[in-house]
Structures are given as C-alpha cells and as structure tokens.
Amino acid sequence: MSSNDILQQGADLLMLGMGSVFVFLSVLVVATTAMSWFINRWLPEAEPEVVTRKPAPSTEINSKTLSIIEQAIAQHRVAKGRAAAE
Amino acid sequence: MSSNDILQQGADLLMLGMGSVFVFLSVLVVATTAMSWFINRWLPEAEPEVVTRKPAPSTEINSKTLSIIEQAIAQHRVAKGRAAAE
Amino acid sequence: MSSNDILQQGADLLMLGMGSVFVFLSVLVVATTAMSWFINRWLPEAEPEVVTRKPAPSTEINSKTLSIIEQAIAQHRVAKGRAAAE
Amino acid sequence: MENLWLASGLAQIQMNQAIMILVGLVLLFLAIRKKFEPLLLVPIGFGGIMANIPGAGLASSGLELAIYAQDPMVIAKARELFEMPLAHIDAVLHAIENSAYSAQAQLAAVAKDAGYNNGALYNFYSVAIASGVAPLVIFLGVGAMTDFGPLLANPKTLLLGAAAQFGIFATVLGAVGMTYFGIMDFSIAEAAAIGIIGGADGPTAIYVASMLAPDLLGAIAVAAYSYMALVPLIQPPIMRALTTEAERQIVMTQLRTVSKREKIAFPVIVLILVGFFIPDAAPLLGMFCLGNLMKECGVVDRLSDTAQNALINITTIFLGLSVGSKLAADKFLDPKTLGILALGIVAFAIGTAAGVLMAKLMNVFAKQKVNPLIGAAGVSAVPMAARVANKVGLESNPHNFLLMHAMGPNVAGVIGSAVAAGVMIAVVKAFGL
Amino acid sequence: MENLWLASGLAQIQMNQAIMILVGLVLLFLAIRKKFEPLLLVPIGFGGIMANIPGAGLASSGLELAIYAQDPMVIAKARELFEMPLAHIDAVLHAIENSAYSAQAQLAAVAKDAGYNNGALYNFYSVAIASGVAPLVIFLGVGAMTDFGPLLANPKTLLLGAAAQFGIFATVLGAVGMTYFGIMDFSIAEAAAIGIIGGADGPTAIYVASMLAPDLLGAIAVAAYSYMALVPLIQPPIMRALTTEAERQIVMTQLRTVSKREKIAFPVIVLILVGFFIPDAAPLLGMFCLGNLMKECGVVDRLSDTAQNALINITTIFLGLSVGSKLAADKFLDPKTLGILALGIVAFAIGTAAGVLMAKLMNVFAKQKVNPLIGAAGVSAVPMAARVANKVGLESNPHNFLLMHAMGPNVAGVIGSAVAAGVMIAVVKAFGL
Amino acid sequence: MENLWLASGLAQIQMNQAIMILVGLVLLFLAIRKKFEPLLLVPIGFGGIMANIPGAGLASSGLELAIYAQDPMVIAKARELFEMPLAHIDAVLHAIENSAYSAQAQLAAVAKDAGYNNGALYNFYSVAIASGVAPLVIFLGVGAMTDFGPLLANPKTLLLGAAAQFGIFATVLGAVGMTYFGIMDFSIAEAAAIGIIGGADGPTAIYVASMLAPDLLGAIAVAAYSYMALVPLIQPPIMRALTTEAERQIVMTQLRTVSKREKIAFPVIVLILVGFFIPDAAPLLGMFCLGNLMKECGVVDRLSDTAQNALINITTIFLGLSVGSKLAADKFLDPKTLGILALGIVAFAIGTAAGVLMAKLMNVFAKQKVNPLIGAAGVSAVPMAARVANKVGLESNPHNFLLMHAMGPNVAGVIGSAVAAGVMIAVVKAFGL
Numbered sequence A, B, C: 001m002s003s004n005d006i007l008q009q010g011a012d013l014l015m016l017g018m019g020s021v022f023v024f025l026s027v028l029v030v031a032t033t034a035m036s037w038f039i040n041r042w043l044p045e046a047e048p049e050v051v052t053r054k055p056a057p058s059t060e061i062n063s064k065t066l067s068i069i070e071q072a073i074a075q076h077r078v079a080k081g082r083a084a085a086e
Numbered sequence D, E, F: 001m002e003n004l005w006l007a008s009g010l011a012q013i014q015m016n017q018a019i020m021i022l023v024g025l026v027l028l029f030l031a032i033r034k035k036f037e038p039l040l041l042v043p044i045g046f047g048g049i050m051a052n053i054p055g056a057g058l059a060s061s062g063l064e065l066a067i068y069a070q071d072p073m074v075i076a077k078a079r080e081l082f083e084m085p086l087a088h089i090d091a092v093l094h095a096i097e098n099s100a101y102s103a104q105a106q107l108a109a110v111a112k113d114a115g116y117n118n119g120a121l122y123n124f125y126s127v128a129i130a131s132g133v134a135p136l137v138i139f140l141g142v143g144a145m146t147d148f149g150p151l152l153a154n155p156k157t158l159l160l161g162a163a164a165q166f167g168i169f170a171t172v173l174g175a176v177g178m179t180y181f182g183i184m185d186f187s188i189a190e191a192a193a194i195g196i197i198g199g200a201d202g203p204t205a206i207y208v209a210s211m212l213a214p215d216l217l218g219a220i221a222v223a224a225y226s227y228m229a230l231v232p233l234i235q236p237p238i239m240r241a242l243t244t245e246a247e248r249q250i251v252m253t254q255l256r257t258v259s260k261r262e263k264i265a266f267p268v269i270v271l272i273l274v275g276f277f278i279p280d281a282a283p284l285l286g287m288f289c290l291g292n293l294m295k296e297c298g299v300v301d302r303l304s305d306t307a308q309n310a311l312i313n314i315t316t317i318f319l320g321l322s323v324g325s326k327l328a329a330d331k332f333l334d335p336k337t338l339g340i341l342a343l344g345i346v347a348f349a350i351g352t353a354a355g356v357l358m359a360k361l362m363n364v365f366a367k368q369k370v371n372p373l374i375g376a377a378g379v380s381a382v383p384m385a386a387r388v389a390n391k392v393g394l395e396s397n398p399h400n401f402l403l404m405h406a407m408g409p410n411v412a413g414v415i416g417s418a419v420a421a422g423v424m425i426a427v428v429k430a431f432g433l
C-alpha cells in the first residue's frame, strides 16, 4: 500500500465517520423530539414525574429515636469489626 | 420412523414420566415423614424453632428499625465510595 | 527412578524451599523496615492514622444523617414492595 | 449457480426481522407495563430486538455469518467434509446443523481464519445456556430463596405437585398427536421439550429445551414465562369448574412448626433420593438442594445471600439475553412457534386440572381434608399459583387463608417438574440410541 | 545457528521490564495520590507490574512461553506450518502473529503438550477483552447509572455530542499523517484505534482497540483514562480561548421535567435506530441501552442494582488487570506509544474545540441560545467534562449553574463515540477486504 | 474379550460410591454442626455427594463417560492413537491420563460426536480450578480482608511465618520417605502437593494440588480445611510442650500505630520482591497484594467491597463444588488418601512446633522478647491460629492479650506458604525436565 493510499483511507474515515455520527445523532434528535411529543400528547402519565417527597418527619427527631440510632451505629460498628471467615 | 412410532414414544414417555414422578414423590413423602418423625423423636432441638429474641436493649430497638439503619449506613458508605459513573 | 532419587529430590526440595522462604522473608523484613523508616522520616502523613471519630452528634442530628434515614425508610418501602425474584 | 445462492430472499429476511423486533417490543411492553415476569422478559425482549438487527448478526456464530456471506473457503470446506454439492445456502446450514461436533469445529476454525467472529449474543448463549450452567445457577439461587417449611409440615401435598405434572406429559402427547395428524412436524425430542412448558418453571424449561430442542428454545421460554405471568387468568376458571362451592370452603388445619433440623435434612434427603432414582435430574435438583441447604444450615449465610442476590441477578441478565438470541427471525418465525404457544397454554390448563382433581381424590381416602384449590398450585409457577389458590379460596370464604397451605404443593411442583425433566432427558436419549 | 537465538538480548529485556515496572508504579501513584480514574488505573497499574515480572510470563500465552524457551517441538512445528526457516525467535513470533487462527491453535496445542500453560493475566485478557465481553458489561452498568433526563429535556444538545467526535477523526488523520511523513508506521486500523482515544470513553476505547489493534491496547487505554483524568487541566484553556466573556455568561432556561415514559422509550429508540443505521455499534450501544432501560423501567430494580454494583465492579477488576497485561515491555516500550500519547492529547483538545464551536454555530441559528461551554462536555468523559463546563461557567457568572445543561451533551458524547466506534470498525473491516 | 470389559466390578463401584456419599454426609455434619470451615466444607461435602451419584457422572468428562459406556468409536480411536491393544477399560483410562493434551482433545471430540457431554461438576472444575482462576480470586478477596498493620508494626514476626513453613517441607520428606520404605507410592510432585497441607491455607493448597497432583486434590483440600478447623485441638498441646510457663507469660510491648502510607506501600513491595525472587509465586501473591492494595489505598472502595463479598462468595461456591468433584470414589477411595490424612496432621504439628521454636530462638538474640506462643500462629490458618495463641496465652496470664501480636506471624504465614508453593512448583517442574 502506498503512502497516499493511507492518507486517502484516513480522509474516507473522517468523512464517513463524521457523516454517520451527525446523521445518526440528527435522526436521534428528530426521533426523540417526536417521541417526547407523542408521549406527552397521547400518553401523559397520570401523576407527574415530580418526586413528591414525603414531608420531612416534622422538624425534630425525638430523643428516643436519636438514642436508637446511636445504638444502631454502635452495633453496626461492632458487626463490621467481626472478621469474616476466609 | 413411522407416524405410529412417535405416538408410541409419546405414550411411553407419558407412562414412564408420570410413573417416575409419582413413585419418586411418593418415596419422598415416606422419606420426609420418616425423617421428621426421627428428628422430632430422637434429635429434638434444645430450643424450639421460635426465635427467642434477646430482650430489646431498654430503649427498644426493634430489629426492623435496626436493619433499616444498618442499610442506610451501608448505602451511605457505598454511595460515598462510588466514583461518578465512568 | 530409583528410590534413592526420590529421597534426594525430597531433600533438595526441603533445602531449596526452606532456604527460599527464609531468604525471601528476611529480605522482606529488611525492605519493610526500610520502607517504614523512609515513609515516617520523609513522607509523614499530615494527620496521624488514628481514626478521629467525630464527636457523637450530641443532641442534634445533622442533615446528612437525616437524609440517610430518609433514604433508609424509602428504601425499606421499596424493598417491601419488591416481589421475590423469578 | 450463483443465482441459487441469492434465492434466499433478502427482503423476506428483513421483513421477518422487523416482525421479530415488534415481537420484542411487545414482550417489553408486557414486562414493563403488565408486569409479566419482568426479571426475565425485559432481557429476553431486549435480547430479541438485538438478535434481529439486520446485518449485525449478534445471535449468529462466526460460521453462520461466513455462510450468510457466502465465504468461498468455508463453503468449499463444507462441501469437502460432507461430500455433498450443497448448491443452496440453506442446504449448507442444514448439513452443518445435522453434522457431528468435530465437523462443526473444523468449519468454525475455517470461518475464524476467514475473519468471522461469533456475535455477542451467540457467545452469551454458548456460555450461559449451551453449557447448561445458567439454569443450574438460577436453581441454586431459587433454592436459597425457597422455604420448604409448609411442605415439611404436610408432606402429602407432594402428591399434588406430582399430579400437576400430568400437564407436561399430556402436552407431549398433544405434540406427537399433531405430528401424527400432520398438523406439525415435531420430533419426539421436540415434543418433550414443548411439554416441559407445563412444568411452569422457567429454568427447568430452558434446561430441557437447550438439551432436547435448542432451536425451539426461544419459543418455549417465551411461552413458559408468559403463561406463568398469565396464571391468574388461566387457572381460576378451571379451578372453579372442577370444584364445588363446599369444596372451595374447606378450612385446613394450621400447619405445625417445622424444626430447623428437619429443614436442614430435607434437601440432603432429596439429593440422595434423586441420585438413586432419577440421576438425570441430579444437576438441577442438586443445585436447588444446595441452595436450600445453604439457606437453612445457618453457617454459610454469606454464600446464601450472594446466591440469592448478586449471583442470581447476574445470571438472570445473561440468561435473558441468551434466550433473546433464540428469538432470531429464522428460528422463531416458524409455524412450530404457533404450535408451541397453543400447546403451552393447554399444558398449563391440564396441569391445573390434574392438581385439583388429585386433591379431590386424596379427599376420598384421607381423613384430613385438603382444599382442592391448593392442588392447582402444584403446577409450580412459584409463588404466583399459590397466591391464585389463596385468592380463589378467599372468594368462597373470606376468612380462609390458603396461602401457606398452597406453598407446599407449589414448591413440590418445582421438584416434580425437575424430576419430569430428568426422566424426559433420559428417555429421549434412550430413544435416540 | 543456536547463537542467533541468543541474540534477543536478555539484559535488554530485563531493563525494559524494570522500566515498565516503574511505569506501573507511576500509574499507581497517579491513581491513588492524584485520583486519576482510580477504579481503572489501580488494577491497570498493578497488572502492568505483574505483567513485567521477569521470568513469570503472566501476560504471555503458553505458545509464546514455549517459543521464548525455544522449545524444539514447537519451533519445528512452526517451521513445518509456515514453510519458513525461522532462524530467529522474533521471526517465529512474527510469523505466528500474522498467521491464521487455526495455525495458532495447532501450535498452541503443541505448546500445551510440551507443558507450557497460559499466564494468568493472558487468560484474563482472553476471557475479558479478546472475547469483547468486558467492555460490553461495563457499558451495561454505565447505562444503568446514566440519566438521560437532561438530554431528553433538550435533545438538540445531541448535536454537541456529535461535533465533539471530530476529535476522534482528526486524530485518525493525524496518525495517518505521521505515517505519510514517515514519523511513525501506523496502519489504518491502528490509526482508527488511536483516534478513539478522542472519544474520551474508556470501554469504547478498549473495545475498538481490542478489535483493530490489540498490540496498542495498553497504550491506548492508559492514554484514554489518563487524559480523562486530566480533563480539568486540558479543557479550560481551550474553552476560554474560543469563547467571549459574554458567551460564557449565557444563562440557559431551566430544563423541563421529563416523564418516566420518555425515559423508558428513549433507550429502546436508540437501540432500534442504531440497529438500522450503524449495526456495528449495536453490541456496545445495545448493552448501554439495556442497562438504561433496566434502570428506568422500574420493574427490574434488582437487576439494575447488580449491574451497577457487583457486576460492573467484578468486570472492572478483570478489565483493569487485562489492560495491564498489555503493558508488557515488549508491547508497550515502542516508539508508537509516544505517538499514541501525543495524538491522544491532541484528540481531546480538538474534540473540546469542536464541541464549543458547534455550540457557537447553533447559537447563530437557534433562538434559544446555549452557553457554548457546555459544548466541551460533548467529548464525554462523564461526568468530569460536565463538571468542568459548570466550573468554567461559574467563573464568569457565579449564579449560572450549567451542570445539568452540560449533562445532555455529556451523555450524548457517549452515544456519539460509540457510533463513531461502530463506523470505524465497519469501515476498517471493509478496507481490509 | 467383552468379558474383560465387565471385570471392572460394577457392584464394587456402587459400594464405593455409597461410602463416599457417607463421607460427604460426614463433611456436611462437621461443617454445619461442628462449624468446621463451613464456607468451604458445605459446598465440598455437597459436591462430594453429587459426584458420587451412581450413573449421573456429574464429575466425569464426556470422554470418561464414553469410555465407561464402552463407546466403540472412542475406544477404537484410543487404540489407534496410542497404538496399544487396550483390552481393559482401566488400561484405556490409564493411557489417556498419561497422554498429551492434544491426544486427549482428539478423543474428547470423538466422544462429543458420540453424544457424551461433560458432567456439570467436571465443567465447574475445569473453569474454576484447572484454569487456576478460583484460588487466585479467593486470594484477591482474602487480600482485601487482610490487615497487615500488626505485621508492619513488628516486621521481624515475618520470620515466625517463615519458620512455620518447615511443616510443609518436613511433610514432603515424610511422603518421599513413605515411598522409599514402600508404604505408599507418591511421586515427588505428589509429595510436594501433600506437603502444602502444612501451609494451613486452603487456596494455596488447592492451587498447588491442581498443578502438581490433580488426582489427590480432593483429599488434600479436605485435609487442609479439616485440620485448619482442628487447629484449636492440634496446636495447644504442642505449644505447651515446647514452652515454659515463664515463656508463655511474656508480655509484649504494645504495637505502634502504622500509617496509611506504609500499608499502601507494603503490598507493592511484596509484589516486586516476589517478582524478583520467586516468580512462580507471583500469581497467588500478586492477586493477594492487589486485593490488599485495593483495601488500603482508599480510592477504590467499591472494588474492594465487591472483592470481599460478591466475588469471593461466588468463587467459593464453585471452588467448593469443584473440590467436591474430586471426591468421586475412584479418585478418593485410595490408600493414598489415608497417607495424605496422616501426613497432613503431622504437617500441622511440625509447622506449629517450628514456629514456636523459632520464636524461642529469636528470644536468644533479640532484646525485645516475643512470646513464643505467637510463633504457632505462623502456620497461617487465619485467624484461627492467632486466636489459639491468644487463648493459650490467657491461660498463663489472664491479662496478656496476644491476639494482635499473633496476627503478624499469622498473615506472614500466608505469604510464607505462598512462597513455598511457588518454590515447589518451580522445583518440581525442573525435576520433570
């Protein structure tokens, strides 16, 4: 293969490659837009996607819960320290 | 192979198959019953199968809460360790 | 192979084996000691390895802990809803 | 002669692939929207679409790709090996399919020399299903999730799990009948593989189909999982038709507590009995029992956890994709698929009926009456069929919870269909000799 | 004649291995201390050290080991097969490398007969990379971690992901230019594999390199991951040079909420379009889309979780070790590696510039202006490049958060480079015919 | 001639299989009830039962099954290949066992043509153990669970880990002595594989046995894991016999804090030294060090977590089943097994003694005295042996906690036995030439 050939191949790759990438992603832009339009027009979700977080558990966490968690963490640390058998 | 042959083979399969299934599961009924009798007669468990929970540590952490918190901590650690998607 | 040969091979294995093990682990003693000296002399860690546990969150639960617990509860609800595999 | 090669109808092939992509989309819809066994049908449906991408050949072996591309070296080698003219591409494929392993291996080497590699899904299929390993690993995980307690508390429900396997063998008879009457052309091996749909157990169906009728595996697996998802529609009418209101109201005595030791001993006993009676069922039931033993013995919880989670999930993904590879148009779009779908639903129906009738028969002899509805759970389809029995029971008596009672025949059905699978593999192998 | 065999220069080999061990240590340092893509560079660096242990041959096949050991049976067989004198060890290795698969298989059998087994890292490479499976599984997991929401809210950012792939093809041209001017000697397949570094996506780079230029895989993967880690240093100067202060201050409208159904439909649409337009990109993008569908469909969370955790982690370990096996001195210490490293950074720079310029071009036509900084995120390097766009934007306007806007082109870049990979594999294959 | 084939004694075979099923049940009992290394002995015991199911052939290759079934094509091919009459089935099996890989591959292809497939456990063994991968992966996970802190705080305890490996080589001498006196007939490779039991490290023992004496692997692995579980019974009498009360009361100074950087550097140093000194130990110790580096470096926690959990658990299940496949009656019920069991316990005892005596020797020279009890932990058997040292120490001084001091020699013992393994593999290979 002559040196010119490989230059030609590189140029072909550039053309075909960028061409394909742009064509494909442009088609995808169209297809995605159409899909979104179709779904929002004809198949809207009953409840919107917005995640309705449950109201954060009032404002305070009572002391009992607190001590529960502290103990849980302590217990968890102990559990982690247990060496796993080989 | 004639068409009759395959009918014959199908019938053989039905007989052998249902026969084996019934014989095997019947033997299993007997074996299981015998095993249960033997274990309950000769090798009863010192403590019954009912899980005797240790008295909850004063403030009462029920096991469900504990496992929730343990999961949370585990999840938190994983999340912390997780590098952003590659 | 005569019986003597295998005795000889066993003895060779003993010599070579114990020799290698001792030489290697002795080299490792030296290398490890040198490495520790080098690191502690020239590359000491800014903060010592002692795990400085954050003071237990006295009475407040910081927002991170709170979100951990919220996640846990959410996860727990999801887990409850999840059907057994297959 | 060249023209003959072109006769295969490229346009027809692409139309078939488009149809199969639609089938894949329908499976995804059923899985995601209708919650039809989504863990399997999402990867199966997606794999089915991938397998039918024109020109990608993801589900084809390198050898098949070489022949589709009419590689002259490969075709010359095939003509030499089989000493046949092999004028048409289909003739080559057919000759290869019927040839021995070593001939295929030689041709595959030539194809690889010519630069044709296996498609990704083909490789997944080889590793996961053709080797037999994926169904075994799934069974390990399912075993680790199964509680034999209800079965041990009432062992005679094993017989309900036996009776419901009648659906399997009646369907085999149906398939050979179709052949006899010239409606279809199933071999005895294919008929056996179709029958296993009646076992209502996915991994068992895939395991048997991979051994006895790999070309039908796609249709069989899709039928098995789809009908398992349809159990709440298929079973209730049959259950109601075969039982009286009084029978459906039968209240069963509460199950006794089963000790840990019984639960540990049970999988070991099953393994040994299977080993002695049905060695061909030993791989499936052995892995199932190992999983269950790991769960119950209490000393290897980390292995049990992994078998129930990471391991079964990883295997499920690749099992699903591998099954999807068998939805390639040339294998799936065949009249046989319609036959399989028709026979499959009959299999479920007959199995359900047999389980219910067996329960009624047991009531003739036994003092402790069983509610015949739990017989329907003997088809397996764990835990769906047991839930159906519970639900139909509640319709007749809102205070009669049959769920735990139905779990006994339900897991017995898993053992029953694995035993049936072992027998069919052994018998069909014997027929072949 | 024996002397000729000895000419390979044992001392030189060992010196090279020592150098490569240093390279491995540097990679570990960068990974651990500088946090350069540690998930990959820790196993790659460690594997690189293991691959260069003198005398262990962990990265060599049994056949290579037999030839290094000058096994007479293997060399005789090679001379017979290739009908060449093969006086020197390098001549044998070279003849084998250029031979067909079946010749290699025959020689491998002779080597195995003679007691030479594959090294552990060689086996990892065969199973994980040569088979193509590891990059596919990584893509499955990455798909399950990817949120296409920002892309769906603003689909035209896909074009930014397209433009940034110009880095890939410009680099291919650079590599063939080097060959043209006699600076290096890259084949077109090697040039294509080097170009893919500009895709800024590790698994894609490894996948393409394993197919087109396995010998360069080590250098290509190391360059890809290192430059991805260096994105915060490489991109900002280019981004600032090509934009005005006013452009960098452009505030973009908040993204609309995207519904669950759109997110479910998107991966399926991508798969089908890829299948029709670029079948050679179907394995990579198919697995990516399956992962994403598993995440979004909400009915197979346990599969999605496993794909994002156990499965991707296991695969990453073995992928890294396998890449490390290609850091063996005889493959890595080559002038080509320097060329690859030089071309790779140019690829990143050109891709960044192309993305930014495309955004400016879009602003000429569109009413809704885009901040051209997000164009730089089109190279992929998820999520690093998007964060860089955000950071540079904040410098010009401390209240302008571009992160979510940049995620669109960022994930579009992943699709773009996978498409480019498919095209390159197909075109290079066509050149070879 | 046909009668000769029948001489193999079917009844005898089945009796042997029944015995091995009992052995499997005993292993399950020890694992579940007595907590003998349950993670391994549950799958080993269960696999042992599966391997001995009469007629299932789960542990046999397709080739072996074809020969047991006296397939005429396979036997004719064997006679042709080996140019021997091969009148008896055992003669065929023996000829195959001693033949080269390519002859076996040819025969396997003929067997596959004739419809004989590998048993499931045989496949597990091939993939997990024959390839060498499972022990390596286990070592990766064990490395990720190992804390070298105590060792780094007191590096000279490495010498205790060296001394305890004397148990390995003394046992080799014992095995060759048995051969010399005609009691057993061990080859030098077999003697080396038996010796490794004294390494008190399961994956190392399996790795060495799979390379040097695959037929003895079942007995060696069972002995290794059983004796590791028996360490609390085997070691204390020896420890007490070799130490004075005063020695057992020696209080050791508290270990210094070891920095993160030392812990990161250590596995890298071990890898490089192993690479230079004992390349044959590089696969095992390399994976061990990689696991440890992943744990300590702090930037790849998700990989480290997976290596310690999903990955090691999955591998353990299949490793156990694969070892179980070597409990097939024809391999395990051999006088050699008794010899292995006898030599194995001697190996543990000698290793323990050597560790204790080395500690006493070090006390002669060193200023900082070590409690000789921690020398016993040098055999490895992590962490059991360290706990034993602690317990025996507490008997003499209830306030003297030796656990952390014993962890140093304990993990040193893992390195020591892996080094010993590498040396033995290299030396035995050299003997073979």
Ligand code: NA
Binding pocket: D198, D199, D200, D201, D378, D379, D380, D381, D413, D414, D416, D417, D418
């Ligand atoms: Na069933």
Ligand code: NA
Binding pocket: E198, E199, E200, E201, E378, E379, E380, E381, E413, E414, E416, E417, E418
């Ligand atoms: Na990209």
Ligand code: NA
Binding pocket: F198, F199, F200, F201, F378, F379, F380, F381, F413, F414, F416, F417, F418
């Ligand atoms: Na040891």
